[in-house]
Each structure stands twice: as C-alpha cells, then as structure tokens.
Amino acid sequence: MVMAKARAVDGPDKPFRAAEIKRRDLDLHDVLIEIKYAGICHSDIHTAHGEWGQVNYPLVPGHEIAGIVTDVGAKVTKYKIGDRVGVGCMVDSCGECENCLKGEEQYCLKGNIQTYAGVDKYGEPTQGGYSTHIVVQENFVLKIPDNIELDEAAPLLCAGITTYSPLNHWKAGPGEKVAVVGMGGLGHMAVQIAHAMGAEVTVLSQTLKKKEDGLQLGADHYYATSNPETFEKLNGSFDLIINTVSAKINLDAYLRLLTLDGTLVNVGAPAEPLALNVFNLIGHRRSFAGSMIGGIRETQEMLDFCAEHKIVPKIEVISAEQIDEAYKRVLASDVKYRFVIDTSTM
Template sequence: MIKAKARAVDGPDQSFRVAEINRRDLDLHDVLIEIKYAGICHSDIHTAHGEWGEVNYPLVPGHEIAGVVTEIGPEVTQYKVGDRVGVGCMVDSCGTCENCLEGEEQYCLKGNVPTYAGVDKYGEPTQGGYSTHIVVTEGFVVKIPDNIELDAAAPLLCAGITTYSPLVRWGAGPGKKVAVVGMGGLGHMAVKIAHAMGAEVTVLSQTLNKKEDGLQFGAAHYYATSEPDTFTQLAGTFDLIINTVSAEIDMNAYLSLLTLNGTLVNVGAPGEPLSLNVMSLISHRRSFAGSMIGGIRETQEMLDFCAKHDITPNIEVISADDIDHAYKRVLASDVKYRFVIDTSTL
C-alpha cells in the first residue's frame, strides 16, 4: 500500500482533520499521481455534510485534481512519469455498457465509480483529492495542456466540464442567446466558455454585485433577478439557460425566459426536489433538462478548448488548514470564484 497525507472529515458536523490514507499498489494499467492542487467544489460540501444521502465516513473529498505522474503500471501506454495530468469526478466505470462504449462513462449503466464516497472494483472506499497522492486507472486520467497552470487547471476537472458539456450538447454558439443563472464557481466558467463558443451571453444573478466581473468574463448583459421587472423584460428571450445554482429557485419564472423550443439545463444539484408547472413547458414547446459532467473524451476536449481560448477559472489558492473556513465562505457566496487547495500544505 502507498501512504498518502490527507484531510478527512468524520461526520456531517465535524471539522477537517489531518489523516493518513492508503492508496493501492499499482495494477497493470494504473497511474500514481502526486497531487499538486485540488479544487473545492460545492459537491464536496454537500457530501461532507451528508446532504446527498448516507456517507461512509471518514471522508476525503475532492474531485478537481491536478498533479504529476510519478509512477506507472507495467502496461500503461497513455502516460509517462512527469506528465501533467488531471482527475475529475470519476475514476472508473464498467467499460462495457452502451453508454461507456459511447464515451459517456459518467452515465455508466452499472454506475461509474466516483472519485470519493464510492466503492472501487477492489471493494475499497474511494477517497478524493484532498490528499498528496492518488492511484487511478489510466483511462480515467486526462492530460493537462502545457499552457494551463496546474492550480488553475484543477477546477476545470469539474466546474469546467460540468458547464462545457451542456453548452456543447445544446448547441451554444454564434446566433444563440445563452443565459447563465448564478455567478459562482460553475457560473463564471459557463460565461467564459459560452462566450468563447460565440454565443451572446447573459448573466442572471440575485444582485448586480458581480456585474463588472461578468462583463469582463464575456457576458454581453447582466441582470439582477431580485429586480421585479427582470422576468417581464426578458420573457421569451433565450435559446438556452444553464442553471448553476444549487438551491431551490422558481423554475416556472426561469422557464418563462425561454424562447420557442428553448431548453433550461440544470447543472446545479440542490439538496431538495424542485417543482414546476408543466404548462411552463407546454406553452412554448420548452424543455427542462439536466446534465452531469462529461465523459473522459469530452473532458480532454474541454481542456484543449480552454487551452486554445486561454480560458482558466478565477481561483483563490488556500492552505489545507483553511478548508473549513473556505467551506463557510462558499456557502456565503464569498469566493471569486473557486478555492483551490495547495496540497503541499497537507
């Protein structure tokens, strides 16, 4: 077994503590990665707090991982020692179902293996990127382009692909009007990527506090949803709405902003069920959809797209000692726009 330093949490109301975890010895196609940076995703917080169901504590979260290959298994062909690589929200899948064969491993019919809070094919619980090392089968590792710094690359492995995938799937591009709900870690990436794709981007946020940032990131318009005339003014406007908010909102109000055949895609994952009036869909043949991350092939495509268009997240690098405080700040929307842990501080 390989010993790794980590930060773990022992329960939904517990603080993070210093821990030592075991990483498996390398199998034939495994890659050992020395983690340099790990992003903090809202999903980490939901899981650590037990908001998405039962959790097998102790838990080491983190599925925005950037690092360097330090060892490879004897049959690894895609990577070599010294390669700059990333790991996202999953570390394995069945590899044989229809969805996996289509490169959509995130929708594996047998269930993909999440980077943390899952169980791997060896029957062991998976632990994430708030650690110094991780062992992953090579098919679930991606190459980080040379012109993207590792600290900035980390959030792309979740926030980047979570927004890139639906923008591609629903055709964001020239001539399309795209609205982004929320200007947090996911939202600011959605704005940057949609703008680079050529879409006309509008931010819908509770206030105008981040308007200057939104316009700098590529938004053409920025509206406060707390203003009573916003929904009237923008009714029937957008071809695509990406909702990044992980909280309950008035879905009917946002659906009213879609044009004929428009689609609202939820990428935020609130802990409570959402409700809507089906007439909000029927009236203009609108669609309400959801989207996860992308598959491994699409994740690499996203990284290459971001490298080509010089897109990186806005980050705040923190020490591992500051994880609990960072969680509180995320919940208070007090981050611009993604916390990234320097794992040398573990």
Template sequence: MIKAIARAVFGSVGPFKPTTIERRDLQPHDVLIEIKYSGICHSDIHTARGEWGPVNYPLVPGHEIAGVVAQVGSKVTKYAIGDRVGVGCMVDSCRECDRCREGNEQYCRNGNTGTYAATDRYGQYTQGGYSTHIVVTEDFVVRIPDALGLDVAAPLLCAGITTYSPLRHWKAGPGKKIAVVGLGGLGHMAVKLARAMGAEVTVLSQTLKKKDDGLRMGADHYYATNDPETFNKLVGSFDLIINTVSAKIDVGAYLSLLTLDGTIVNVGAPAEPMSIHVLPLILQRRSFAGSTIGGIRETQEMLDFCAEHRIAPEIEVIAANQIDEAWERVLASDVRYRFVIDIRTMKEEIEWRKK
C-alpha cells in the same frame, strides 16, 4: 499499499483533520499521481454533510485534481512519469455498456465510480483529492495542456466540464442567446466558455454586485433576479439557460424566459426538490433538463479548448489548514470564484510537526 497524507472529515459536522490514508498498489494499467492542487466544489460539502445520502467516515473529498505522474503500472501506455495530468469526478466505470463505449462514462448503465465516497471494483472506499497522492486507472486520467497552470486546471475537472458539456450538447455558438443563472464557481466558467463558443451571453444573478466581474468575463448583459422587472423584460429571450445554483429556484419564472424550443438545464444540484407547472413547457415546446459532467473524451476536449482559447477559472489558492474556513465561505457565497488547495502545504505541515 501506498501511504498518502490527507485532510478528512470524521463526521457530518467536521472539522477537517490531518490523517493518513492508503492507496492501492498499482495494477498494470494504474497511474500514481502526486497531487499538486485540488479544487473545492460545493458537491464536496453536500456529500460530506450527508445531504445526498449516507456517508462512510472518515471522508477525504475532492474531485478537481491536478498533479504529476509519479509512477505507472507495467502496462500503462498513455502516460509517463512527469506528465501533467488531472482527475475529475469519476475514477472508473463498467467500460462495457453502450454508454461507456460511446464515451459517456458519466452515464454508465452500471454506475460510474465516484472519485470519493464510492466503492471501487477492488472493494475499496474511494477517497478524493484533498490528499498528496491518488491511484487511478489510466483510462480515467486526462492530460493537462502546458498552456494551463496546474492550479487553474484543477477546477476545470468539475466546474469546467460540468458547464462545457451542456453547452456543447445544446449547441451553444454564434446566433444562440444563452443565459447563465448564478455567477459562482460553475457560473463564471459557463460565461467564459459560452462566450468563447460565440454565443450571446447574459448573466442572471440575485443582485448586481458582481456585474463588473460578469461583463469582464465576457457576458454581454447582466440582470438582477431580485428585480421583478427582469422577468418581464426578458420573456421569451433565450435559447438556452444554464442554471448553476445549488439552491431551489422558481423554475416557472425562468421557463418564461425561454423562446420556442428553448431549454433550461440544471447543473446545480439543490438538496431539496423543485416543482414546475407543465403549461409553460407545452405552450412553447420548451424543455427542462439536467446534465452532469462529461465523459473522459469530452473532458480532454474541454481542457484543450480552454488551453486554445486561454480560458481559466478565477481562483483563490489556500493552504490545507484553511479548508474549514473556505467551506464556510463557499456556503456564504464569499468566493471569487473557486478555492484551490495547495497540496504542498499538507506535506509542509507534517514536516514542520516532525521538527
């Protein structure tokens, strides 16, 4: 087994503690990645605190992973030692069902294997990217283009693909009017991506306090949803609304903002259920949909698109001993716009303690 240094939670109320975890020995098609950076996603918090179901502790979260190939299995053909690579929200799937064969591993009929808090095909409980190393089959590793720094590439493996996938699926582009609900880790990426695709972009945020940021990132318009006049003014305006917030919203109010055949897509995942009235759907042939991440092929496409268009998330790099504070700031919406852990600081802390 391969030893890795990690930060783990040992219960639903934390805090994080240094620990050592074991990674499996490399199988023929496996890649050992030395993790350089790991992004912090709101999903990490939901999962670790048991809000999405029971969790086995200790848990090492993290599914926005960027690093360098340190070792390869005997039959690996896609990567070599030293390659710049990433791992997102899943590390395996059945690879046999029609959805996997079509490149939609995220919707695997037999269930994909999450990067953490899941059981893999070897019977091991998966642990995520808040660690120094990870072993992943080469088919679930993506290549990070040279034009992207590893630190900014990490959040693209969740925040980037989570917003890119629905924008592509619902054909964002010139002539389309798109609204993004929330300007956080997901929302700011949705704005940048939609703008690069050629759409007219509007941000719908609770207040105007991030308006300057939103416009700088590429939004054409910015409205406060705590102003009732916003919903009166924008009735029937949008072809597509990407809802990125992880809190309950008044879906009916946002449905009224869609034009004929418009769609609101939820990518934020609130812990509590939301309800809707169907009449607004029926009268304008509107749709209320959901979307998760993209498949591996689409994730690579997204990374290449970001490199080509010079799109990167706006990040705050932190040390491993700041994770608890960062989580609290995520919950308080006090981050602009994604925390990224410098994994080197885990090793440096261990080395310091040995002195």
C-alpha cells in the same frame, strides 16, 4: 502501497482533520499521481455534510485534481512519469455498457465509480483529492495542456466540464442566446465558455455586485434576479439557460424566459426537490433538462478548448488548514470564484 497525507472529515458536523490514507499498489493499467492542487466544489460540501444521502465516514473529498505522474503500471501506455495530469469526478466505469462505449462514462449503466464517496472494483471506499497522492486507472486520467497552470487546471476537472458539456450538447454558438443563472464557481466558467463558443451571453444573478466581473469574463448582459422587472423584460428571450446554482429556485419564472423550443438545463444539484408548472413547458415546446459532468473524451476536449481560448477559472489558493473556513465562505457566496487547496500544505 503509498501512504498519502490527507484532510478527512468524520461526520456532517465535524471539522476537517489531518489524516493518512492508503493508496493501492499499482495494477497493470494504474497511474500514481502526486497531487499538487485540489479544487473545492460545492458537491464536496453537500457530500461532507451528508446532504445527498448516506456517507461512509471518514471522508476525503475532492474531485478537481491536478498533479504529476510519479509512477505507472506495467501496461500503461497513455502516460509516463513527469506528465502533467488531472482527475475529475470519476475514476472508473464498467467500460462495456452502451453509454460507456459511446464515451459517456458519466452515465455508465452499471454506475461509474466516483472519485470519492464511492466503492472501487476492489471493494474499497474511494477517497478524493484533498490528499497528496491518488491512484487512478489510466483511461480516467486527463492530460493537462502545457499552457494551463496546475492550480488553475484543477477546477476545470469539474466546474469546467460541468458547464462545457451542456453548452456543447445543446450547441451554444453564434446566433444563440444563452443565459447563465448564478455567477459562482460554475457560472463564471459557463460565461467564459459560452462566450468563446460565440453565443450571446447573459448572466442572471441575485444582485449586480459581480456585474463588472461578468462583463469582463465575456457576458454581454447582466441582470439582477432580485428585481421582478428582470423577468418581465426578458420574457421569451433565451434559446438555452444553464442553471448553475445548488439552491431551490422558481423554475417557472426561468422557464418563461425561454424562446420556442428553448431549454433550461440544471447543472446545480440542490438537495431538495424542485417543482414546476408543466404548462410552462407545453406552451412553447420548452424543455427542462439536466446534465452531469462529461465523459473522458469530452473532458479532454474541454481542456484543449480552454487552452486554445485561454480560459481559466478565477481562483484563490488556500492551505489545508483553511478548508473549514473555505466551506463557510462558499456557502456565504464569499469566493471569487473557486478555492483551490495547495496540497503541499497537507
């Protein structure tokens, strides 16, 4: 058993504090990872603040994890000590249902085991990457390509796959017009990935303050959604819209931007329900869909794709003492574009 240093929160309105958590002894197929970096995802904030339902505190968030293998179980075949690896939003699933057998473990019919705020197969609560070590079943560990630095790799394990998966599933590519709603942690990854896939990319952001960044990352066009003329000008323009924001938006306004057979995909997860006028779907055979991360096979594919195309997130590395301030800055949209915790500061 390993005692890991961590940062935990004791309630929705509580600050983070130093903590020590137990990591289980290695089972036959387990991998012990010394965590080097952990990204801060908006999902961490929703969960820590109790906005997505009941949370069993104390909670150690974090599902954008990059580190080094320091020990392996007796029957581990995929990894060895010293390997550079990552862990994303889930650490296990049933492995037997139809979806798991398809490599879509994120949609496990029995429910996958979340990296934190879940319960593992041993009946213990899962705790995440704001810590120095984690034990994970080898099939849920990812190989980080050598040309991606560990601090830059961490956000790929959520922000990267959350945007890669819908772009891949709805076949973004040459001849397709893709819009990305929001230019934050998820949005800036979606822009780079869609551009690398060959799509014509447009950013739809509240203001133009990040326009230069968006164009440098691969966007062909950039519009402010605070300007009503944007929605008039772009009516019926896009084959695919990826909505990355975790706040309530006017879905009808965005649905009207779709072409015939176009799709609006939500990857942002606002706490409150969203409403739409069904006639904005019926009129042009449009679709409103959702997408949640990706399976392990697709996540590895994403990492390899990013390595090939030299795609990495824009990050700001912080110490463990800065987590509370980072949360405030994320909520204020004051980050370009992902905070990453240096776990050596735990």
